[in-house]
Amino acid sequence: MTADGEELLARLPFPLHPDCMARYEDGSVLIADRRRFPFEEVSLRCGDVEEVAAAIEDMVTQGAGPPMAAACALVMVANQAATDSDPLAGLRTARDRLVATRPTNTGLRRVLDGGLEAAATAQTERRPLAASLRAWLEDTKGRYYRRALRTARIAAELVETGDGVLTMCFAEAAFVLAMAIAQESGKDPTVYVPETRPYLQGARLTAPCLVRMGVRTRLVTDGMPAFLMAQGRIQKYMTAADVVTMDGHVVNKVGTYLCAIAARRHQIPYYVLSGGPDPACPGPAAVVIEERDPAEVRSCRGVPTTTADVDTYYPAFDVTPPDLVAGIVTEQGVLDPFRLGDRYPRSGRT
Amino acid sequence: MTADGEELLARLPFPLHPDCMARYEDGSVLIADRRRFPFEEVSLRCGDVEEVAAAIEDMVTQGAGPPMAAACALVMVANQAATDSDPLAGLRTARDRLVATRPTNTGLRRVLDGGLEAAATAQTERRPLAASLRAWLEDTKGRYYRRALRTARIAAELVETGDGVLTMCFAEAAFVLAMAIAQESGKDPTVYVPETRPYLQGARLTAPCLVRMGVRTRLVTDGMPAFLMAQGRIQKYMTAADVVTMDGHVVNKVGTYLCAIAARRHQIPYYVLSGGPDPACPGPAAVVIEERDPAEVRSCRGVPTTTADVDTYYPAFDVTPPDLVAGIVTEQGVLDPFRLGDRYPRSGRT
Numbered sequence: 001m002t003a004d005g006e007e008l009l010a011r012l013p014f015p016l017h018p019d020c021m022a023r024y025e026d027g028s029v030l031i032a033d034r035r036r037f038p039f040e041e042v043s044l045r046c047g048d049v050e051e052v053a054a055a056i057e058d059m060v061t062q063g064a065g066p067p068m069a070a071a072c073a074l075v076m077v078a079n080q081a082a083t084d085s086d087p088l089a090g091l092r093t094a095r096d097r098l099v100a101t102r103p104t105n106t107g108l109r110r111v112l113d114g115g116l117e118a119a120a121t122a123q124t125e126r127r128p129l130a131a132s133l134r135a136w137l138e139d140t141k142g143r144y145y146r147r148a149l150r151t152a153r154i155a156a157e158l159v160e161t162g163d164g165v166l167t168m169c170f171a172e173a174a175f176v177l178a179m180a181i182a183q184e185s186g187k188d189p190t191v192y193v194p195e196t197r198p199y200l201q202g203a204r205l206t207a208p209c210l211v212r213m214g215v216r217t218r219l220v221t222d223g224m225p226a227f228l229m230a231q232g233r234i235q236k237y238m239t240a241a242d243v244v245t246m247d248g249h250v251v252n253k254v255g256t257y258l259c260a261i262a263a264r265r266h267q268i269p270y271y272v273l274s275g276g277p278d279p280a281c282p283g284p285a286a287v288v289i290e291e292r293d294p295a296e297v298r299s300c301r302g303v304p305t306t307t308a309d310v311d312t313y314y315p316a317f318d319v320t321p322p323d324l325v326a327g328i329v330t331e332q333g334v335l336d337p338f339r340l341g342d343r344y345p346r347s348g349r350t
Numbered sequence: 351m352t353a354d355g356e357e358l359l360a361r362l363p364f365p366l367h368p369d370c371m372a373r374y375e376d377g378s379v380l381i382a383d384r385r386r387f388p389f390e391e392v393s394l395r396c397g398d399v400e401e402v403a404a405a406i407e408d409m410v411t412q413g414a415g416p417p418m419a420a421a422c423a424l425v426m427v428a429n430q431a432a433t434d435s436d437p438l439a440g441l442r443t444a445r446d447r448l449v450a451t452r453p454t455n456t457g458l459r460r461v462l463d464g465g466l467e468a469a470a471t472a473q474t475e476r477r478p479l480a481a482s483l484r485a486w487l488e489d490t491k492g493r494y495y496r497r498a499l500r501t502a503r504i505a506a507e508l509v510e511t512g513d514g515v516l517t518m519c520f521a522e523a524a525f526v527l528a529m530a531i532a533q534e535s536g537k538d539p540t541v542y543v544p545e546t547r548p549y550l551q552g553a554r555l556t557a558p559c560l561v562r563m564g565v566r567t568r569l570v571t572d573g574m575p576a577f578l579m580a581q582g583r584i585q586k587y588m589t590a591a592d593v594v595t596m597d598g599h600v601v602n603k604v605g606t607y608l609c610a611i612a613a614r615r616h617q618i619p620y621y622v623l624s625g626g627p628d629p630a631c632p633g634p635a636a637v638v639i640e641e642r643d644p645a646e647v648r649s650c651r652g653v654p655t656t657t658a659d660v661d662t663y664y665p666a667f668d669v670t671p672p673d674l675v676a677g678i679v680t681e682q683g684v685l686d687p688f689r690l691g692d693r694y695p696r697s698g699r700t
Binding site for chain 1: 388389518542544545546547548550553554557558561566567568569570571572573574575576577578580581603604605606607608609611612615647648650651652653654655656657659660661662663664665668669
């Protein structure tokens, strides 16, 4: 990594900072509490796998956070299980519990399976399990941030001077870094951030993180993007993805598809920042769209928005088909969503 | 009006009820406080024009409420000014202050100008001003509800058995009546209601009103409509309009246009319930899109959603072009948005 890159990563705000997003420390997993940011910068300490799983289910962290927190949980289990007769059994139980927390983002499963593989290899090679998993965690984390930085540099190239960039939800380190790089190269973008109800990831995470990185930012409500486009304020639409399928469908926070349709009407290109498609997901039918507790739609930061007799519905993600996607931005470059198989193998783990 | 119609109107929930939306009583204007519904059913008492104007600006009422409250305010002024040497002067001052409260909805101006005309006629004919304006108010209110009921019956005809109907914001009495009529005729619609941030008119007004009228209702967030469409849950999209221009553009709560684009992609017809186009608005350039205090985007029911260092932007309305509109539903029938001039005169007051 270049010195420039190190400096950028070190400036990442609390929920994204390499030392804070999730870490293993003294027998516990510490997770930056995204529910309390930007009002407070505090971490939640989890002493066992169940506490980590509950934290992920309760949205203490989301997006790139759950895979990172789950990886830390494996290290915690490996430390606790070092003297067990079958230490891998505890890791497998942890893996199954953690995979079940959020069904849509397959990154969680992929990271955990990588951890189990590292553990099995360590056992075969008779290396100490805990130390091996700690090394694997550092390696996983390092790869995540290097990939985010490479993806960010490519995404920043897509931004033109003076662009208005619409995003959705919280597109994690790659997007925040991309906008910071565009800003520092003098392109002076303005990022329009929909608040992303019901959890307000846009209002609470994306907008404050961009502001702290020195990027001009305007928070709007989730109904405003098409009007911003009609006003000529938006030149690019960029989001992350919870999953990109091999046939180019983008699964991301609900609301992403609505804006992608509007972007198409206004001839605004939609770019998806991604770690790459999931080879285990040939198409959208392979992805489970999580439906969360409908009651969560009836309140905002704990305050009721309506009465309890009103029924609600809460699908947490939606699916944008490849015809609405201008490019999948990965560390390999800007890929045609219809030709992902050319660059990524259709089977095996990436 | 039929007995059926009277019965339906009498069942309208508090914010829409003919006796509650806004009324003149004992020298004051009483306005159903839509900020406190559905948690409370209370009215705000306004003792002078400035208090009515401030109530409209503070969103105590919106949609059809401001014209009704403003009409009541004219009656209040006429009662107070009965002994003035130039009682019309006070009415004109009141008219100007009230028109300035909300720039987008031209219904406010049209109702107030109607009241000034009624007052001038009364003076010319030497009839008592206060009594004449009270009669005008009753007439205005009666016409509003009869028109809402006729429009509702036509809109209910457009609903087919089992339809999912998407709406946006609070489409007032005509929409709530339409869904109640569709329900009572056995069509059993399900209405999907986006919460409509930042003021939550969907969550606080539309959804509770529909539930109280016995209509199956599901509250969602503003980012979900396109995904509901992709799931096949939506067969019609119906909203009100703050203004319909003579060339068929629909000005309504921001978010309306976003869903209209998505409806077109999914071949779902979009119907607009309206009192008719505004002959004084040939096209969208004649409409001022109100921009409200950006700080309102940074909170939800008084609770901050982000930190104060985040810039926000709050256009309150958007504009949907006629190519996305299947029909303008008025008391005259379902009109082609491209041919409104055939039914409505291009000049003069309707």
